Amino acid sequence: MRYTAIILVVSLVLTSCSKKTSFHKNEGLIFGTLYHFTYESENDLSDELKKVMNEYDLSLSTYKENSVISKINSNRSMETDEYFRTVFNKAKQITKVTDGAFDMTVAPLVNAWGFGFSKKDSITSELIDSLMMDVGMDMIEMEDGKIIKERPGIMLDASAIAKGYAVDVVADFLEFKGIENYMVEIGGEMRVKGTNPKGMSWKVGIDKPIDDPKVLERELQEIISISNIALATSGNYRNFYVKDGKKYAHTISPFTGYPVDHQLLGVSVLAPDCMTADAYATAFMVLGAEKGMAIVENDPELEGYFISAGTDMKYEIVYSKGFEKVIEVRE
Template sequence: MKRPCFLAILLVVLFSCQPQAEYVSNEGFIYGTIYHVTYESPDGKDLQEGMEAVMNELSRSMSTFDSTSVISKVNKNEATALDEHFVTVFNRAQEISDITDGAFDITVAPMVNVWGFGFKNKEQVTADLIDSLKNLVGYQKVRIENDQLVKEHPNTMLDASAIAKGFACDLVASYLDHQGCENYMVEIGGEVVAKGKNAKGNYWSIGISKPDDNEFFAEQKLKAIVELKERALATSGNYRNFYVENGVKYAHTIDPKTGYPVQHSLLSTTVLADDCMTADAFATAFMVSGLEKSVAMVEAGHNIDVYFIYSDDEGNLKTYVSPGFKRLLKKEFE
């Protein structure tokens, strides 16, 4: 008569010993920035070590600050095998360069470097220097052939920083998928991939910063909050990374066609796409292109949605929000 009771107790004990799913949060430093990842681990296991292994593997391929990376060897014209990550990033970069008419271009590295925003020291910029660099820059001047990167000019250099960080988010998300995680948010330096819901059962909410040159050391203010449903998000802006020299402000976004920092009304571009690599690259391309050209590209399709913040003729902040993005907005601030 007591066996059922004993069996029930045994089942409870056995069940309680099984690993339980729980939300885990990790953060760390990678690619010169901070990352945050929150995920529902099926067995409660902390997956930070595996995620960092994924991020470091990409660094060994695409980091220009690692002299032994694949991209560094390519830039130094050393014979090296192109790994899968390099090929994936390069091919997508070329596709987006073609779509954006060269506004996005990973061969812009020499120009970014001379202005002091790259992986080499700033130089004294002159019109003659910029003209000479134009011979090195152009996505049509590089290609993959027989598993090697072929350059038209040996001094052409690549910089994938405007696309590889987004790809890193995609890789970490893929790793979490393979670990059985159905709910997660991956953020690396402002680029985000989200899936499922958070610990409260809500879709992940992501803030979009209000552009303000004077808020660098102050509390970050938000312009909007978007609900991220099974998509990736990336933001680019010139209000954080710039310097002033002789009274002139120089922003970090360099136009590959002119060789000079962009100067237009578009202050911040936030892009939603199916993958973060695509969102990352388009966000940069739009910062180069300016408001009118960027809106035209968005309206042409490409399966992306955007939230643009720009300044009108009187210096007031205005926004352009695509219909798909507008449906996901939770709140906007003045």
């Protein structure tokens, strides 16, 4: 009887230690966009994840008056937090690699062209010349956790990197919880690990760069199969406006002060973390496919997929060797 009791106790302990996990799906609205999380866990972590995202928003949202970045932009405070410092340091790094194509100080230009957090101005060459005086990552530094500006008019726009870092923040939280299988997607940027509910790599679609507002359904250019990696996509086929018959894209060149005007329609970047993928995707939209691909081929941690406008209404597609390996063959 004694041995039977011991076996029974051990059995109960083992049973209690092996709680059943299942895949949970959370979705909602954050940072002005939709998010979708799928993860294998013992518990639904929706409330905890919302708390993490809301705390993050208080650092890098230019739409919140008392966020860290808003205080810096209005010169009310130059103090930073860990979220801001991480983004700022990564931005500095990618600005250097891209010879200035990635530049957080384009905020005044983004606002002037109507794609930012304040009202659009009436564009003149004189206005652009004036705003360009405050553009340049070399005019802003961080010392002892505080931002130092050369000019008070310098403002930062984190929209091209903060969403990607938000994906990383959520993914890192899930990993802190011991979760091995997940897909974190915020506004199209994502990071995946392990396998999906079917026990396979995560399958993700890359959209065709269709800018016709009459086309409501997504059309996929490719389907890729990925795991343990981050993906970010940037393009000028959704966020734009037409004035006097001319299309104005949301990607603003820090070199000219004007929206980019070249053949590259969209780019998708694979990287170990989503912050890096997000920033490079934007930089490549400024640089164009040829220069963007050159950077990809020089960095073993990056892969890229570039869609450019071709002739006869066709696309010109180029991608790196590593990206080719994740493309699903479709019949």
